[in-house]
Structures are given as structure tokens and as C-alpha cells.
């Protein structure tokens with residue numbers, strides 16, 4: 203059985219892990235992986251395929267399915283019945299707050315059926331908005347699915363399912379290499395990496411990175427060698443800046459500072475092979491909201507260095523790109539886990555990893571990772587524990603009370619208790635392990651147990667010439683590659699939970715403490731909206747109606763800067779053709795980039811702040827003509843209801859939201875809609891995009907562009923470009 207998932211934040215992956223565990227207990231040979239790791243022809247080699255996929259973007263397939271999906275959609279497969287022998291089932295994950303609920307799963311199902319595959323069990327569509335989340339659909343579906351498997355494909359006589367309390371063999375293979383043991387003969391990569399960096403030079407990007415570091419005037423190598431205050435001051439690990447050498451390759455033999463290692467406050471730079479990677483040097487990390495504001499929003503600038511071709515590609519993305527930051531765990535948390543699990547003696551030995559999850563990125567210098575490496579860079583030890591983690595944990599404690607408590611969480615009917623212990627207080631894996639001191643996870647099971655850290659994506663918030671404005675010289679040294687400047691606007695996830703513990707997202711904590719001068723390895727890719735928003739040259743000559751709430755302004759600012767450049771370059775005139783609706787809480791607190799909008803002569807900005815006391819701007823003057831909106835005359839209250847301004851009293855009443863403002867500016871909006879504007883809506887998911895779309899349809903009707911709501915919807919689908927990026 204193949205279990206193939208498409209997942210952005212790990213929910214679908216967790217379901218896939220659970221389904222694999224179930225299938226292994228029914229004696230299936232399984233292969234569980236990202237959809238993209240599977241070729242179409244591989245589908246013909248397995249008896250059953252389970253697809254588990256979430257939906258992202260606006261009804262889009264997740265990133266790790268895009269290759270597979272592209273292959274599946276190839277035109278030459280049409281009418282070929284090429285998947286005639288494939289039997290499949292689909293579990294979809296979505297959020298009914300989005301218009302295109304569970305579209306990825308639906309699209310996949312339709313295409314598989316078109317190509318002749320048959321569905322051997324009913325598809326399910328889980329909704330994150332459901333009271334008990336995805337589980338409320340998943341748990342009963344899984345039970346039925348298991349029963350259907352046993353019914354349709356019964357086990358041979360005398361063979362029983364493996365009970366849940368019996369340990370399955372590990373899926374991945376991890377072994378600690380004792381320091382003095384001769385290296386495995388069959389593993390020449392490890393051998394050469396350990397013994398000689400000449401055989402195995404680091405990739406060019408790593409060498410450039412090290413070169414840049416050494417050239418940097420603020421890297422005092424002598425000071426770094428004499429004491430490690432530099433390390434704790436800058437958070438950079440000195441070791442990672444050194445050339446590969448025998449001292450580094452055999453630290454236990456040659457280490458100078460034995461026993462006197464100060465733990466740096468921040469994790470060292472990522473030594474991982476990140477796809478589409480560039481080196482980013484932090485230039486600025488400024489909090490842009492006042493300290494008394496509830497949310498810490500950071501405006502962070504980076505200079506990008508790296509492969510020239512990739513940098514050219516970044517330029518071509520014209521600000522419509524996404525920076526993927528790979529957060530890491532803090533040394534103190536890693537050490538805490540190492541001590542808790544009794545791994546101290548092996549934590550810094552190289553590991554021999556032969557079978558590993560696809561998403562586990564190897565080191566970029568070809569060297570074997572140590573346990574401490576993978577705990578720092580690869581494994582998410584502060585994630586909220588999922589079911590599959592707890593299930594496995596019960597095997598690793600000798601304490602029967604702990605086993606019982608762990609198993610209780612998973613007993614059907616105890617979903618609420620599980621939720622109250624894990625998600626509600628946002629308890630971390632590390633905290634859970636402190637609650638169960640009997641648990642000692644063997645090193646060879648770490649990859650089976652811990653989830654892998656996912657990169658966090660941030661929309662680049664600058665475009666046009668601001669991308670190429672970075673200094674060509676770094677500390678007076680001529681660079682061999684030219685840096686680009688990209689900026690992000692990141693709202694940090696920090697809050698107190700019901701157990702009153704302050705919480706920080708893994709990436710938020712990492713970003714919060716990033717110091718200027720720090721180097722990171724990041725990924726950069728075009729945003730999903732790029733092709734929609736930037737068709738040259740016509741795209742820039744079309745009017746723009748932009749709607750942003752909070753940090754949703756990021757991709758819009760990049761687009762505005764790109765368009766302004768186009769105009770300056772004589773590409774065309776955008777005069778009076780841009781409307782920006784911005785929604786925040788308070789003008790003085792979260793009007794991100796508000797001071798910049800005056801620079802654009804051709805743009806009208808309508809900011810609205812839900813928590814500011816200033817009154818909403820007056821309703822538009824009604825035209826006293828013969829249109830049907832005139833009769834019968836309405837009271838002001840009725841008018842507010844009609845225009846949807848108070849349609850949802852709890853949400854809208856007395857407040858200023860972007861959708862209200864769109865209705866108030868109906869004339870200007872309709873004028874640009876008639877000129878086939880590009881409409882972009884960015885910010886929080888849920889009610890905002892739904893209300894905004896409704897407001898646009900109302901405006902089209904009210905201004906006589908269309909007659910009915912259905913026509914209004916069609917106008918938005920076909921006559922304008924309508925792009926949503928909400929999360």
C-alpha cells in the first residue's frame with residue numbers, strides 16, 4: 203500500500219503517518235511519502251494507494267504535490283485509461299472558511315477517475331472549522347476504512363492484525379558511530395567526509411558563505427580563538443566559520459577547549475542542503491509596532507548572496523517571491539532533551555543514517571550529522587505532540603502508570619482530553635517529555651518519532667529597484683557575487699495560553715532574536731500569485747484594487763513598488779488607477795508602511811482602523827436619478843443593512859472594516875472594475891476575504907455594472923483578475 207500525502211503544515215502528513223501505522227498492523231507492506239516522491243508509473247506497482255491531501259492557496263494543491271500533479275495532468279494521458287489497474291482512496295483536509303473547500307482532494311479524485319483508476323473506499327473531506335477539527339471526520343473514517351480493508355482484503359487464515367500495544371520495527375535506520383570504531387567499509391561517503399575534506403569539498407555556496415564570513419571585518423578570528431565571548435555575543439558559532447580541518451573532523455582527539463564549551467545563546471547557521479538556497483545576511487530587524495501593542499511585528503531586511511543564476515531568478519520574480527526560513531531549536535532546549543533522554547555520551551558522535559524520511563535535509567558539507575545536529579536543525583522538538591508521537595512514546599517507558607496515561611489520550615472518546623492536554627495549552631513535545639520522566643527514546647527511533655521542522659514562508663514585501671539597492675561592498679570588501687536586498691514583514695506568534703505560560707512559535711522566537719550581521723541559509727521561490735499579478739506589460743497597465751489587512755500588506759507593497767518602477771521606466775501610466783484599502787486596528791499602532799503611501803501620486807488609500815474611535819467616513823451621496831436603488835426611500839439603518847455594512851452585527855457593527863470602506867467607495871471601485879482591474883486581497887483568512895468579495899459584488903450591483911449577485915460573481919471570475927492570498 204502506498205500512502206501519499208500533500209501537506210503544507212503537517213496535518214495531512216500526520217494523517218498519513220497514522221494510516222501507515224494502521225496498514226502495517228494489518229500486515230501491509232507500506233510506502234509512505236510526499237506525493238512528489240512518487241512517479242506515476244510507481245502507482246501501477248502497488249495494490250492500493252491512499253492519497254491524503256490538504257488544500258492550500260485558493261483551492262490549490264500543496265507544494266509537495268506539484269510535480270506529481272503536473273505529471274498526472276499531462277494532456278497525452280487524456281482518454282488513455284492508463285491508471286486502469288489503480289485502486290485508490292482519498293482523504294482531504296480543508297477549511298470551509300475558504301471558498302474552494304477541499305478542492306485539492308476533489309481535483310485529484312476527478313483526475314484519477316478520468317484516468318481509469320477506481321475508488322475502493324469513499325472519499326472524506328475533513329474541515330478544520332469543525333468543532334473538534336479534522337479528527338471529527340478522520341477518526342470515524344479511519345475506523346470504517348480499516349473495517350473495509352479487512353472485509354475486502356481479508357488476512358490469510360491464522361494471521362491476526364498486530365495489536366496496538368505491540369511495537370513495530372523502526373521505519374528508518376539510524377545508528378551512532380562510536381568515535382573509535384573504524385568507519386563502515388561500505389559507506390565511502392561518510393568515510394571520506396570524516397577523513398578528508400579534500401575528497402569531499404563543500405559546495406560552492408558553502409565556500410562563498412565561509413569566504414564572506416572571513417572577510418567580514420567584524421569577525422575577529424584571533425578573538426574567537428582566544429575566548430568564546432564572541433560566540434555568545436553574536437550568536438554565531440565560531441566552529442562553523444572555520445575551514446574544514448583535522449581539528450574539526452576529529453574533535454575528541456584534538457579539541458583545545460575540552461570541557462570549557464560555552465553554549466552559544468543562538469543556534470548556529472543552518473548547515474543544511476536547502477532547495478533553491480541563497481545566503482541571507484540580516485541587515486535590519488526592527489519592531490514596527492509599539493511595545494505596548496499586542497503584536498510584535500518585525501520588518502526584517504536581508505542581503506542575499508549566492509549562486510548568480512539563482513539571484514537572477516530572484517530578480518525576475520519581481521518581488522512576488524516567498525522567502526522560506528528554516529527555524530532551528532535553541533541549544534539550551536537541545537541540551538535539555540539530550541540530558542532528559544540520557545543521550546549525553548552519544549550526542550556528538552556522527553550518525554550513520556541509511557534509511558531516512560525524504561524531508562530530512564542532509565548537511566551541506568557532506569559530513570555525517572550528529573544527534574545534536576539533527577536535534578538542532580532537523581527535528582521539531584517543540585512542536586505540539588501529535589497522536590502518532592504519543593502512540594509510540596508508550597513503548598519507551600517502563601513505568602506502567604505512564605503507559606496507561608499515554609494510551610488513555612488515544613482511547614476513542616478521549617479526544618477532548620487529548621486536545622486539552624496538547625493543543626489547547628500548546629504544550630510542546632519537550633514539555634510532554636518532562637511530564638513523563640520514565641520515557642527514554644532510543645537514538646535509533648528518533649526519526650520515527652519526531653516530526654521534521656518545516657520551513658516557514660514569508661512574502662517578500664519589497665520590489666522594483668529596492669531589490670537591487672543592496673550595498674555591493676560588504677565592509678569595504680569587493681564581493682564576488684552581487685547581493686540583492688529583500689525584506690519581509692513578520693508578525694511574531696507570541697501569546698499566553700490558558701495555562702498562562704507565554705508561548706512563542708519556533709520561527710517567531712528565532713526571528714525575534716536575529717541580530718544584524720547574522721547569516722542564514724534560506725530558500726526563495728516565486729509566490730503562487732506571481733503569474734497572475736505580473737503579466738508584462740499589460741498587467742501593469744491595468745488598474746489595481748488592493749485590499750490588505752495587517753501583514754497582508756507585504757506582497758501588495760512589493761507589487762506597488764514594482765508598478766511604480768514600471769511607470770518610472772516609462773512603461774506606461776498608472777495615474778489614478780490604484781486604490782488601496784488597508785485594514786488594521788489602530789492608526790498609530792499597526793498602519794504598516796502607512797507613511798510610504800504619500801510617495802505614490804497616483805494612488806488613493808483608504809485606511810480603516812477597527813479599534814480607533816474616529817467615525818466612519820460618510821456614506822456616498824446617493825444619486826437622485828431614476829435608478830431602482832432610490833425607491834422606496836430607506837432609513838439610514840436600512841441602508842446600512844442593505845449595503846451589508848451591518849449585515850453581521852457581531853462582526854461589523856460600529857467598526858471600520860475594509861469591506862465597509864469598499865462599499866463607501868463604490869463609485870471609484872466600480873469605475874476601475876469596468877476597466878478590468880486586477881484585484882488583490884491579502885491578509886487573514888476566514889471572514890475577511892468572504893466579506894470583501896461580497897462587498898465587491900454589492901458594489902457592482904449598486905453601481906449598475908451587473909444586475910444580480912450571480913452576474914457579480916461571474917464578473918469577478920472572468921472580467922477582472924481576482925487574486926486572494928489569505929492565511
Ligand SMILES: Cc1cc2nc3c(=O)[nH]c(=O)nc-3n(C[C@H](O)[C@H](O)[C@H](O)COP(=O)(O)O)c2cc1C
Nearest residue numbers: 209210211212213214256257259261296297303304
Ligand atoms: C494559506 C492557506 C490557504 C488555504 N486554502 C484553502 C482552500 O483554498 N481550501 C480549503 O479547503 N482549505 C484551505 N486551507 C486550509 C488547509 O487545507 C487546512 O488548514 C489543512 O488542515 C492544512 O493541512 P496541512 O498542514 O497538511 O497543509 C488553507 C490554509 C492556508 C494556511
